[in-house]
Amino acid sequence: MLTVHxxxxxxxxxxxxxxxxxxxxxxxxxxxxxxxxxxxxxxxALHPAATAPIIExxxxxxxxxxxILPYIxxxxxxxRLTVAPDAPNYPDYLYWMALNNNLLGLFFAKRAxxxxxxxxxxxxxxxxxxxxxxxxxxxxxTRDYLAGDEFTCADILSIFMLRNPALYAGREARNTLAYxxxxxxxPAYIRADAIAGPAANPPDx
Numbered sequence: 661m662l663t664v665h666x667x668x669x670x671x672x673x674x675x676x677x678x679x680x681x682x683x684x685x686x687x688x689x690x691x692x693x694x695x696x697x698x699x700x701x702x703x704x705a706l707h708p709a710a711t712a713p714i715i716e717x718x719x720x721x722x723x724x725x726x727x728i729l730p731y732i733x734x735x736x737x738x739x740r741l742t743v744a745p746d747a748p749n750y751p752d753y754l755y756w757m758a759l760n761n762n763l764l765g766l767f768f769a770k771r772a773x774x775x776x777x778x779x780x781x782x783x784x785x786x787x788x789x790x791x792x793x794x795x796x797x798x799x800x801x802t803r804d805y806l807a808g809d810e811f812t813c814a815d816i817l818s819i820f821m822l823r824n825p826a827l828y829a830g831r832e833a834r835n836t837l838a839y840x841x842x843x844x845x846x847p848a849y850i851r852a853d854a855i856a857g858p859a860a861n862p863p864d865x
Contacts (some may be wrong), residue, residue: 662686662732663716665706667699669858670723671760671797672713677852678729680818682737688855690862693804726757729813743815749808755790756814761822763792793831804842811846819843 664679664686666672679686691702691712704710707723714723717735722728733742743753766785773782799806806814822840823826843849854860 662736663689665691665704665712665714665716667688667691667712668693668856668860668862669745670712673852673856673858673860674725674816674854675713675715675728675732676821677812677819677849678732678741679698680848680849680852681816681846682732682740684732684736692862702806703711704824715865725817726761729816743812744835751844753807753812757813757817758818759792759796759806759826763827767821767824778858789827790831793827793833793836796836796839797832797834800839804839815843 662679662684664672664675666676666688669674669691676686676688688776699710699712703712703714706714706716708722709723709785711723713725713728714721715728716722716733722731730742731742743750747753748839767788770783801808805811806818822836823844825834828837844853
């Protein structure tokens with residue numbers, strides 16, 4: 661059985677969501693953050709990067725959502741929720757699989773900014789965020805999901821940043837917000853959110 665190593669308020673809840681969508685049994689292991697809010701030594705013992713999510717599948721220990729989600733889909737679900745390389749929308753799927761990390765990088769760059777941060781850098785960050793949101797709006801004006809008419813791993817990966825209301829401040833995001841609502845109303849998302857979402861509580865040690 662797959663083991664999902666979960667860190668509260670992290671991107672590891674997306675693995676739980678995928679498994680709930682696919683109906684694949686799994687074991688969930690919680691790791692509690694330290695007093696400083698960082699990952700505990702128990703995650704470092706599993707993987708040198710100590711990032712969540714991490715899965716164990718037999719002797720395999722795998723980190724990074726962009727690797728974990730396709731691995732599970734192809735190894736356990738016959739490629740469900742992925743897009744085949746010969747499909748017309750395969751390039752779209754590849755592009756949108758990268759969206760979350762691109763937005764996340766900009767988010768951390770803004771958080772690290774100080775009064776001495778060059779204004780030109782902040783302008784670049786804003787321009788890129790504006791560009792991503794504009795392209796999202798254009799894309800979701802013509803289809804229900806990022807890679808096309810079908811729900812895929814690209815949608816599961818996107819939700820971590822797109823459910824952050826601060827991302828939309830002062831920006832036109834009607835289509836994107838409707839998309840986020842569609843995703844968060846999916847029964848598997850609701851189950852996963854209750855099990856491992858930002859407001860979920862770890863079991864007593």
